[in-house]
Amino acid sequence: MALNEPWTGRTAxxxxxALRLSNEAFAEHLGIAPRTVAAWHQKPDLKPRSEMQQLLDTAHARADEAAQSRFTALTTTTLDLPEGAATDAELRLxxxxxITAALDWLDQHAVWEPGTARREVAARLAHLDVPALHDRGARRSRVDQHATARALADYYGATPDHGRYTARFGTTTASTTILTRPEWLDLxxxxxxxxxxxxxxxVTPVQPPTMDQETAGRAAQRLAEVLALGNRMVNMPLFRLLDVDVSEPAIGGTLGVTSFVEYAVTVDLLEAELSDALTTGTPTPLRDTYLPDLPxxxxxxxxxxxxxxxxxxxIARPADPFRGPADYLLLIQERSGHVINAARRLAVIPKGFHQPLTDFRADARIGATLRRELEEELFGRADIDNTVGEQRHADPMHPSRLSEPMRWLLLTPDRLRVECTGFGLNLVSGNFEFASLVVIDDEGFWTRYGGEVQANWESASLRRYSSRDGDLLQELASDAAWSNEGLFALLQGLRRLREIGGERVDVPPIEWETQ
Known part of the structure; x- marks a missing residue:
């Protein structure tokens, strides 16, 4: 943008x-109403009034050198699109x-001049074939859990102290990519x-090593594809595991903090790379760089x-003249194609990144994440979903803000049982996985709130199973559509539920081993 050109919604x-401000903060910075900023986002070709032009001139002139450099990069990068054909992808760029945070991160860690990442992503975005990306997504979704487990078993081999979680469930044998050890199971x-x-x-993120051209190029490609496919991606703090101390009946260890964009453009690329290797025979340079061996x-x-x-x-259900004796309702989700992690795979629910909301120290506990995910993924609390909007409440999980189902569960301590059943490291991307079990023993919950239990946007669909239907649960465990961490949590959860569920549970024994 030349400085003598008028401002538009897009350049504003x-x-x-470039100033890295939210809508509200930018409005306050300019001294205008937030709805005006929102209108610029909705109408990028809108030309603000003359007084607004002057405010924007002043804000630009007073910006520091780094912000002005970012602004220049933002306004000089254009896509190779027909005139007037600006897309949502271009606007998001x-x-x-x-996306801005990811581009800045990439410039810094690839040791590129500011704006290089944006130009790199724009160039890749302009040449993407979106139908081909959808076709590739369909091919990736056909890479089954069994093939993934076999491929990573071949890649990593064995170690004396750890092994891949495998379980025999009746007539079914399930092998996963979860690296674990006996002390980490049946917690x-x-x-x-x-x-x-x-x-x-x-709290301060650790600086990762400098990226080479291969890893930087793969990161830029990921960002271009996120834009082209319209995937949700929100930068947020994530906990990173620094040390773990797990033994019955406690889980311990230490956590640091990283950012979601760092995760999304580095180790999170390993799952897709593996799927492509299995479908097209392409190499795995990112795995060779980030997770080359078991050490x-x-x-x-x-x-x-x-x-x-x-x-x-x-969830406990009373006996029913049509369904039969009292049982537990078990919920399984098919993940949406719009999620970054385990897209189109089967998983237990809730499932979420371990991350802080507002209290980093208190939120370090695994139970805090599970309670939050119950509220978000099953009880309809969209206000704690940071992919939807910004979080401004001092205590999002304050009792006064809880959903009615969660408030009822917490009213009496023994209504909600939450246990960790196992821990492991997922060879797919190196993630840590805390498998857990949520049990609601009070039959009154389903009678009162069963109709309000609904999955959020992260799920394409929900499936219901009965804890008394052992045959169908064995068939479920053999489904090749599982995510590895989901299958791990299912089997460990059923194993524990069989111990504590009494007559509500009628499933075959589950025996694990670490291969």
Missing amino acids: CALQS TTDPT DCPLTATHDRLKLTA AVLNVADRLCAGGALALTA
């Missing part, structure tokens, strides 16, 4: 992005704060303060190890 939003660990002991040691997988202190918590949810 570019200045906002210039105004989306997460039966209540996720209360006494037993849930993960601690935060550092690298286990050395969580010196690599990016993000991850999360996921739980099999079991």
Whole structure:
């Protein structure tokens, strides 16, 4: 943008992005109403009134050198599109704060001049064949869990102290990519303060090593594809595992903090790379760089190890003249194609990244993530979904803000049982996985709130199973559409539920081993 050109909604939003301000903060910076900033986002070709032009001139002139450089890069990068054919992808490239953060991160860690990442992503975006990306997504979705487990078993081999989680469930044998050990399984660990002991040691992210041209190019390609496909991606802090100390009946260890954009353009690329290798025979240079062997997988202190918590949810139901005896309802989700992690795979629900909301130290506990994910993924709390909007509440999980189902569950301590059933490191991307079990034993919950249980946008669909239907659950466990971490949580959850569920549970024994 030449300085003598009039401002438009698009260039005003570019200045906002260069200053790294939210809509509200940018409005306050200019002394205008937030709805005016929102209108610029909605109408990028709009030319603000003369007084607004002057305010924007002043804000640009007073910006520091770094912000002005970012603004120049934002306004000089254009896509090879027909005139007047600006797309949502183009708009996001210039105004989306997460994309801006990812581009800045990439410039810094690839040792590129400011603006290089934006030009690189723009060039790739202009030449993407979106139908071909959808076709590739369909091919990736056909890479089954069994093939993934076999491929990574061949890649990594064995180690004396750890092995891949494998379980025999009746007539079904399931092998996963979860690297674990006997001391990390059958934890039966209540996720209360006494037993849930993960601690935060550092908030400042550790600087990763410099990227080479191969890894930087793959990162730029990922960002271009996110824009082209319209995937949701929001920069947010994530916990990273620095050390782990897991033994019955407690989980401990230390956590640091990283950013979602760092995860998204580095180790999160390994799953897609593996799927492409299995469908087209392409090499795996990113895996060879980030997770080349088992010592690298286990050395969580010196690599990016993000991850999360996921739980099999079991809700007590009374006997029914049509369904039969009292049981537990078990919920399984098919993940949406719009999620970054485990897209189009089967998983237990809830499933979420381990991340802080507002209290980094208190949120370090695994139980905090699971309670939040229950609220978000099953009880309709969109206001704690940071992919939808910004979080401004001092305590998003304050009792006064809880959903009615969650408030009812917490009213009496024994209504909600949340336990960690196992821990492992996922060879797919190196993520840590805390498999857990959520049990609601009070039959009154389903009677009162069963109609309000609904998955959020992260799920394409929900499936219901009965804890008394052992045959169908065995068939479910053999489904090749599972994510590896989801299958791990399902089997460990069923194993524990069989111990504590009494007559509500009628499933064959589940025996695990570490291969």
